[in-house]
Amino acid sequence: MKKFLSALGVLAIAALGAVALPQAAFANGTINGTITDLSNVPIAAATVGFVQSNGSSNAFTGAGGTYTASQQAGTYLVQISAVGFATEYYNDTSVRANAANVVIADGTTTVIDAALAPESTITGTVTDNLNNPVVGATVFVYSENESWQIINSTQTAAGGAYSVGQLAPGHYKIWVRQTGDGLQDTWFGQSTSLASATQIALAVPGSSAIANVQLPLGAEIDGTVTDPLGSPVKVSVTAVGADGNVESAATGVSGDYSLTGLIPEAQVITAHDFVNHFFNDLSVNSTASLGGLGVIADFSLQPRLPLESEFFDIVPPISGPISVEAGKTYTWVVHASGQANVFAILYSSPVYLGAAARNPDDSATLTVTIPLATSAGAHKFTFSSYDTGKTGGTSRSYFVIDVASSKLAATGTDSSVPAGIALLALLSGAGALFIQRRTRRH
Numbered sequence: 001m002k003k004f005l006s007a008l009g010v011l012a013i014a015a016l017g018a019v020a021l022p023q024a025a026f027a028n029g030t031i032n033g034t035i036t037d038l039s040n041v042p043i044a045a046a047t048v049g050f051v052q053s054n055g056s057s058n059a060f061t062g063a064g065g066t067y068t069a070s071q072q073a074g075t076y077l078v079q080i081s082a083v084g085f086a087t088e089y090y091n092d093t094s095v096r097a098n099a100a101n102v103v104i105a106d107g108t109t110t111v112i113d114a115a116l117a118p119e120s121t122i123t124g125t126v127t128d129n130l131n132n133p134v135v136g137a138t139v140f141v142y143s144e145n146e147s148w149q150i151i152n153s154t155q156t157a158a159g160g161a162y163s164v165g166q167l168a169p170g171h172y173k174i175w176v177r178q179t180g181d182g183l184q185d186t187w188f189g190q191s192t193s194l195a196s197a198t199q200i201a202l203a204v205p206g207s208s209a210i211a212n213v214q215l216p217l218g219a220e221i222d223g224t225v226t227d228p229l230g231s232p233v234k235v236s237v238t239a240v241g242a243d244g245n246v247e248s249a250a251t252g253v254s255g256d257y258s259l260t261g262l263i264p265e266a267q268v269i270t271a272h273d274f275v276n277h278f279f280n281d282l283s284v285n286s287t288a289s290l291g292g293l294g295v296i297a298d299f300s301l302q303p304r305l306p307l308e309s310e311f312f313d314i315v316p317p318i319s320g321p322i323s324v325e326a327g328k329t330y331t332w333v334v335h336a337s338g339q340a341n342v343f344a345i346l347y348s349s350p351v352y353l354g355a356a357a358r359n360p361d362d363s364a365t366l367t368v369t370i371p372l373a374t375s376a377g378a379h380k381f382t383f384s385s386y387d388t389g390k391t392g393g394t395s396r397s398y399f400v401i402d403v404a405s406s407k408l409a410a411t412g413t414d415s416s417v418p419a420g421i422a423l424l425a426l427l428s429g430a431g432a433l434f435i436q437r438r439t440r441r442h
Contacts, residue, residue, distance in 0.1 A: 027073040027106030031059070033113040034066045035080060042066075043116060046082035050102075073106045085116035086168035086205055087151075094168030095145045117205035120167040124211040126160045126176050128183055133160030134215060137178040144171040148194060169204055173197040176213045182260040184218035185245060192263050193243045218261035219288035223297040225255045225271050227278070229341050229355050232256075233301055236274060239267040239288070262288040271299045277386050277394050279304050303343040303384070305350035306396070311382045315397040318363055323402045327372035334383045336364040337395055344368055347380040347398075358385070374403050 035046040042065025059069035078090035089099035141152040174188035188211045189198025232255025238248045270283040278301040320332030342364035344353040353368035382398040
């Protein structure tokens with residue numbers, strides 16, 4: 001028995017080993033080193049970053065300036081930074097494109113030391129068009145060493161002052177953005193684009209430069225976004241200027257919006273429905289000008305024509321015909337649980353028929369014309385709505401109508417048509433089956 005138990009123990013250990021084996025697939029190497037200043041004084045709390053295209057990780061130096069890290073085998077870009085010192089890359093360069101790749105192999109130890117130069121700094125003050133200090137503006141720093149990408153940002157403090165450090169020798173540009181007060185985003189040198197902004201040269205380690213920025217009063221574009229019935233629609237409105245500058249605003253409860261702080265230039269104004277009930281990205285062109293409410297850009301959005309498969313809740317109408325004739329006008333009363341206007345679309349080929357306001361009793365009265373080109377046979381008559389806050393999705397329902405090839409009365413159901421009676425009976429059964437109405441939310 002003991003021999004048998006021992007055998008079981010061996011098998012159990014072997015099984016545990018088999019379970020643990022996949023973890024060995026993660027090959028790792030060790031990296032260590034020391035970070036000092038140019039006088040060989042250790043730097044504590046320096047950051048050593050290991051960067052790959054799919055992410056990065058960091059190691060930090062202790063009191064003696066040393067660090068140790070375990071990294072998965074692979075090729076890395078190594079970035080070293082510390083407060084009060086210029087950021088650099090391995091091996092001894094501040095230009096990202098000139099950095100040497102570090103290859104870490106499984107089971108090996110790689111030593112990466114660095115001696116950091118003192119930081120260079122850019123300081124300045126941000127003011128408005130009346131020379132008043134702007135507090136809380138965001139200052140972005142772009143570096144030629146990083147192919148003119150953003151490398152740092154900060155916010156202006158009391159008095160509109162800002163300071164950006166840890167910069168290496170090179171060329172830089174400053175962009176200041178302030179939202180909510182009508183001031184125009186501006187580059188140092190009073191420019192409207194990165195290409196035309198004034199460069200700031202930091203020639204040697206430890207150098208400094210002053211870059212004051214005055215934000216001019218921006219232009220403004222206002223408008224209203226409505227649906228086909230003139231009711232307000234809650235959407236996001238965006239202005240993209242000729243220089244690529246972007247400003248956005250959400251419409252209010254009245255469908256109104258105001259885009260401020262714009263550059264006085266040609267703008268493409270786009271309305272975007274974030275719940276996708278209306279057609280997105282309908283845009284108008286406008287030129288923003290200084291002086292307040294002089295430019296108006298209104299939108300009237302049409303409902304989107306969703307796929308027929310998005311309507312799967314069968315909800316018979318409260319009243320109205322089932323058999324109809326192409327080219328004639330009919331009236332239906334339908335349920336309206338979405339707290340907003342109801343929009344009718346006819347399938348199989350989606351055709352927008354019209355809209356109706358929601359009644360106080362949670363119904364809507366749709367009076368629409370069946371398109372003359374509608375083929376004879378059964379068609380889905382769909383009706384949809386959304387809640388007023390546009391946060392609860394969309395309610396989509398349908399019932400079936402029969403478009404006859406012979407002439408029928410313009411209102412009501414022609415009882416002399418057997419197909420209409422049969423379809424009405426079918427829908428009565430469907431109504432009983434679906435007496436508990438379901439609402440699909442998207």
